[in-house]
Amino acid sequence: MTTQPLQFVPGSEFKRRAAKVVADPFxxxxxxxxxxxxxxxxxxxxxxxxxxxxQRTLAEHIRxxxxxxxxxxxxQLEANLVKNGVKVHWAENSDEANAIILxxxxxxxxxxxxxxxxxxxxEVELNHAMDAAGIDALESDMGEYxxxxxxxxxxxxxxxxxxxxxxxxxxxxxxxxxGVAYTEDVDALIQVGRDVLRKKFMDADIGLSxxxxxxxxxxxxxxxxxxxxxxxxxTVPDVHIAITGxxxxxxxxxxxxxxYGLLTRSATGQAITTYFNVITGPxxxxxxxxPREMHLVLVDNGRSQAYADEQLxxxxxxxxxxxxxxxxxxxxxxxxxxxxxxxxxxxxKIVSPHMMGLAATHVLPGASTLCGACGExxxxxxxxxxxxxxxxEEATHDAKPGHAPLVGQGAGKTTFASLAFKGxxxxxxxxxxxxxxxxxxxxFRFLTPGKQxxxxxxxxxxxxxxxxxxxxxxERENRGS
Amino acid sequence: xxxxxxDGPRPTxxxxxxxxxxxxxxxxxxxxxxxxxxxxxxxVHFPENQTCCGQPAYTSGYADEARLVAAKQLDLFPxxxxxxxxxxxxxxxxFHHYPKLFAEDPVRKAQADALSGRVFELTEFLLKVLKVxxxxxxxxxxxxxxxxxxARREMGTHLHARELLGQLSGVEVLMQSHESECxxxxxxxxxxxxxxxxxxxxxxxxxxxxxxxxVFLSADGGCLMNxxxxxxxxxxxxxxxxxASFIWERTGKNNGGQA
Ligand code: SF4
Numbered sequence: 001m002t003t004q005p006l007q008f009v010p011g012s013e014f015k016r017r018a019a020k021v022v023a024d025p026f027x028x029x030x031x032x033x034x035x036x037x038x039x040x041x042x043x044x045x046x047x048x049x050x051x052x053x054x055q056r057t058l059a060e061h062i063r064x065x066x067x068x069x070x071x072x073x074x075x076q077l078e079a080n081l082v083k084n085g086v087k088v089h090w091a092e093n094s095d096e097a098n099a100i101i102l103x104x105x106x107x108x109x110x111x112x113x114x115x116x117x118x119x120x121x122x123e124v125e126l127n128h129a130m131d132a133a134g135i136d137a138l139e140s141d142m143g144e145y146x147x148x149x150x151x152x153x154x155x156x157x158x159x160x161x162x163x164x165x166x167x168x169x170x171x172x173x174x175x176x177x178x179g180v181a182y183t184e185d186v187d188a189l190i191q192v193g194r195d196v197l198r199k200k201f202m203d204a205d206i207g208l209s210x211x212x213x214x215x216x217x218x219x220x221x222x223x224x225x226x227x228x229x230x231x232x233x234x235t236v237p238d239v240h241i242a243i244t245g246x247x248x249x250x251x252x253x254x255x256x257x258x259x260y261g262l263l264t265r266s267a268t269g270q271a272i273t274t275y276f277n278v279i280t281g282p283x284x285x286x287x288x289x290x291p292r293e294m295h296l297v298l299v300d301n302g303r304s305q306a307y308a309d310e311q312l313x314x315x316x317x318x319x320x321x322x323x324x325x326x327x328x329x330x331x332x333x334x335x336x337x338x339x340x341x342x343x344x345x346x347x348x349k350i351v352s353p354h355m356m357g358l359a360a361t362h363v364l365p366g367a368s369t370l371c372g373a374c375g376e377x378x379x380x381x382x383x384x385x386x387x388x389x390x391x392x393e394e395a396t397h398d399a400k401p402g403h404a405p406l407v408g409q410g411a412g413k414t415t416f417a418s419l420a421f422k423g424x425x426x427x428x429x430x431x432x433x434x435x436x437x438x439x440x441x442x443x444f445r446f447l448t449p450g451k452q453x454x455x456x457x458x459x460x461x462x463x464x465x466x467x468x469x470x471x472x473x474x475e476r477e478n479r480g481s
Numbered sequence: 482x483x484x485x486x487x488d489g490p491r492p493t494x495x496x497x498x499x500x501x502x503x504x505x506x507x508x509x510x511x512x513x514x515x516x517x518x519x520x521x522x523x524x525v526h527f528p529e530n531q532t533c534c535g536q537p538a539y540t541s542g543y544a545d546e547a548r549l550v551a552a553k554q555l556d557l558f559p560x561x562x563x564x565x566x567x568x569x570x571x572x573x574x575x576f577h578h579y580p581k582l583f584a585e586d587p588v589r590k591a592q593a594d595a596l597s598g599r600v601f602e603l604t605e606f607l608l609k610v611l612k613v614x615x616x617x618x619x620x621x622x623x624x625x626x627x628x629x630x631x632a633r634r635e636m637g638t639h640l641h642a643r644e645l646l647g648q649l650s651g652v653e654v655l656m657q658s659h660e661s662e663c664x665x666x667x668x669x670x671x672x673x674x675x676x677x678x679x680x681x682x683x684x685x686x687x688x689x690x691x692x693x694x695x696v697f698l699s700a701d702g703g704c705l706m707n708x709x710x711x712x713x714x715x716x717x718x719x720x721x722x723x724x725a726s727f728i729w730e731r732t733g734k735n736n737g738g739q740a
Contacts, residue, residue: 019676028680329663333680367674369667369681370540371630386581392542421538425546428501429553431530438505454672458679459710462506469499469508473515473527 014363017338027163031335034162038326041269042377059262060381063317066250070307073216073249074298080219084281087295091124097299098129101208101241104295105135108239110205114197116223116230117141118210119157119320120243120299123342123355126208137208140197140229142190149176155336157343158267158322163335197229207233207291211244212263212319213256214296221296222256223277224263226270231277240282240291246298247307247316253278259319262379266321302354305406311390315350317380322347324374324384330367339364346374350387353395358408362395366412438468484637486609494524495606496557496564500571501533502702510702510723514567514603517729521611528557536574539582541669548582555579555592563610564600567725568701569632572602577635602632603725604641604700617649618733625655625694627685627708627721629701630663642700642724649731655692659684666707682711690719700724 021027046052066073078088091097097120105113113130115121115137127148130137139148143160147153150172154160161169166184173192174182180192201207209230213222221242223230234240250256264270283290306312325331325345336344341352341361349364365388374384395412399405427434441464448463455462467475495518503511515525534554539547554575558564566572576597583589607613626646628639639661646654665671665681672678686708689697698721699705705721712719 015674015676018674022676022680329665329681330674330677333677366541366670367677369630369663369665369670369678371663371667372634373630373661373663376634389540389542392540393544394542396542417541418543421541421543421546424538425543425549428532428535428550431532431553434532435529441505452672454675454678455710456714457675458682458714459707460713462706462710464505465508467508469504469511470527470529472508472512 014338014340014367017340018334018367021334021338027335028333030165031163031332034159035326035332038269042266042323042326043269045265045269045271055258055262056379056381058258059319059379060317062250062255062259063319063380066255067247067307067313067316069251070247070249073251074246076216076251077214077219077249080216081281081296082219084219085284085294086219086281087293089295089297091297091299091301093301094124094299097124097243097297097301098126100297101126101243102129102133102135104239104241105130105133105206108205110135110239112200112204113137113206113208114140114200114204114233114237115144116207116209116225116233117144117160118208118243119154119342120210120245121208122154123301124243124299126243138197138200138204140201140227140233141225142193142227142229145193145197146172149173153337153342155344156322156325157320157345157347163337201232201236204233204237205239207235207237207240209234209240209242211242211248211296213259214244214249215251215253215256216249217252218280220253220278220280222260223279224260224273224275225277226268226274228275231275234277234279235290238291239293239295240279241295241297242279243297243299245316246300246303247318259380263319263321266323266377266379302356302407306351306354308404312354312387314382315354315387317382318347318351319380320347321379323377323379327373327377329369329371329373346384346388347382350382350384350391353391353406353408357411358391358395358406359411360408362391362408362412365389365391365395435470438464438470442466442468442471484605486605491611492523492563494526494560494562496560496562497525497527498531498534498554498557498564498566498571498575498600499527500566500568500702502571502706503567504531506706507702507723510725511567513723513729514565514725516734517607517725517732518565518611520735521607521613523611526562531557534571534574535582536571536578537668539574539578544582551579551582551593552589555583555589555596558596558599561599563606564596565603565606566600567603567723568703569602569629569636569638570701570703572600572605573631573635575600602636602638602641602700604632604645605636605638608641608645613645613648615645615648615728615732617651617731619649619651619731621651621653622696623653623655623692623694624727625657625689625692625697626724627657627664627689627697627699627704628661629699629704632700633661638700642698645724645728646698649728652731655694657688657692657697659688664704664707666703668703671707678707679711682707686711686715686717686719689721690717696727697721698724698727 089100127137139145146161155163170184211221212224282294306315331345341348353361370385445464499511535547535550579593583593633639664685665678
């Protein structure tokens with residue numbers, strides 16, 4: 001099944017896509033409805049703000065603790081996985097990750113791979129690589145299956161097909177799945193997907209999955225899911241390949257519990273998911289099921305760049321719950337596809353620059369009002385607005401002396417903006433000059449242009465008052481009141 | 482997040498930091514805020530050399546330029562008086578971001594830390610420090626409130642405005658849908674992403690108007706300009722007013738206000 005590879009998305013393209021969604025009343029209503037639903041479900045899980053605050057603080061500490069020890073924990077993880085019979089691979093970037101997985105497939109002469117939901121596999125564009133190598137990589141998560149059938153990308157990290165309506169899916173199934181008639185009955189639609197997939201689990205040579213938490217102390221991989229397809233992918237085929245980012249490692253199983261509790265509540269408003277898999281190695285002697293061979297591919301793909309900087313490292317605290325996008329007023333208006341990145345929404349804006357470079361992504365950190373809704377709900381307390389500001393700075397400046405440049409450092413620099421802010425600083429750091437400016441702006445307010453780029457598309461022009469506050473105060477002084 | 486404000490003697494003097502938006506675009510709001518403070522018996526000092534908190538440069542990624550401007554403001558307040566700001570976002574900048582902005586300059590950092598502790602958003606200062614008790618002098622009316630995101634999330638003052646309005650017996654405060662959602666201003670965001678910004682401002686204007694309120698109130702000049710500009714462009718007569726002006730008018734200006 002073919003999928004479109006991610007393309008370089010320049011700022012103008014982002015704007016064009018965003019404008020298109022914004023202008024579509026149907027999409028607008030459907031996104032708004034979906035996000036409202038998710039926000040309400042999350043809120044219902046956290047009735048006590050103080051308790052939530054304590055849980056978030058604990059989760060933040062666990063993530064920071066894990067990241068502070070990441071190099072040692074990764075070594076420990078590898079050693080314990082190997083002890084458990086798992087082969088561990090390290091991938092610097094997408095190409096390496098795909099080459100490793102392709103290598104394993106070739107060893108087994110694999111024709112069919114079934115996939116559980118994995119955003120890292122989306123990030124490295126595994127489906128595209130498999131497709132090019134003639135291997136059928138089939139998504140088994142219902143949402144992923146739908147977007148794959150449609151030849152699209154997920155528009156949300158938890159609910160990949162959230163942009164699709166019941167009618168869209170009915171049409172898609174009727175068109176693409178042989179022998180299926182058009183129906184808008186959701187249960188029937190789900191059954192269609194299940195029937196198709198169930199057969200494939202049995203036929204697949206390889207099962208691929210993501211990882212939510214990798215536990216160093218025990219060498220276990222934890223997988224959170226609702227559909228049971230994750231369990232099928234990781235137990236039915238003879239070979240299981242797990243793929244994940246290096247930041248997913250935690251020290252102990254007990255560290256998983258608070259993170260898991262916040263993950264599901266923040267993501268879908270569920271107290272717990274239907275399935276929670278802890279996978280500690282392939283089938284052992286005497287066991288009746290489970291894969292005979294198991295691999296873990298640990299992907300860097302720009303994470304080390306974020307890791308190297310104390311502030312940007314906070315990006316890696318993320319547990320991919322998606323709450324930041326559910327609560328983001330920009331995401332709610334434009335949906336996930338406009339971003340042109342694997343991870344959309346606020347987390348996408350702060351993580352994609354490390355994965356794809358600032359040249360391709362510098363417009364994204366800027367496309368935020370810094371309203372702070374994301375940081376407020378983030379279960380691991382990532383200060384997303386601060387990181388957006390930081391990336392805006394990196395996008396418009398050379399690296400500071402003594403700091404390694406980020407990939408694409410300074411790619412968003414424009415002479416206009418740097419002159420404008422130089423002018424701003426010049427004027428506003430000279431009180432006497434500023435007073436003259438205010439004096440002139442109020443006296444010559446009739447000269448205010450009627451068209452102000454961007455602003456007046458949807459608003460009346462900004463016009464200085466006839467008298468500034470300092471004028472009014474001076475007048476009052478003179479009147480002696 | 483709400484700040485802990487320790488009980489102390491009632492201040493006699495304050496500095497008023499008007500913000501560049503209020504100075505140039507809505508000076509009446511600044512004037513009304515000053516008059517409310519004076520009516521409470523406070524001597525209000527307006528440092529002549531104030532310009533702008535530096536936020537537009539800071540949030541756009543121009544930290545050096547923001548520092549130049551912010552450093553000038555740090556020197557404006559030599560006495561240990563509270564600094565009152567009639568805008569959540571500028572107060573948030575001084576309270577929240579100045580200490581970070583000067584993290585690498587020990588002298589300025591100390592100044593920024595000291596200032597951060599005595600910067601107050603207007604509603605916060607009225608309610609928590611002065612503990613005002615307003616007496617309503619107007620006809621019954623219905624209003625709705627839009628709190629800026631910085632006031633809500635950086636200063637935790639959205640509840641303060643509501644509480645102040647609660648003191649006005651004839652004022653009913655109506656809730657709009659998606660109350661906590663941003664109005665789409667975001668400073669330079671409004672011109673960098675005009676389509677998204679317009680969509681957000683439009684939805685906010687709709688939600689406020691739908692409450693059936695006679696007016697919407699906000700303690701932030703940026704949100705007011707954004708939403709009012711949107712309404713005016715639509716030729717809609719519904720408008721927003723600065724909270725300070727509303728309170729000043731409701732409480733009988735110079736004649737009343739004291740319970
Ligand atoms: S940044 Fe925070 S809110 Fe967003 S997906 Fe990651 S953990 Fe969830």
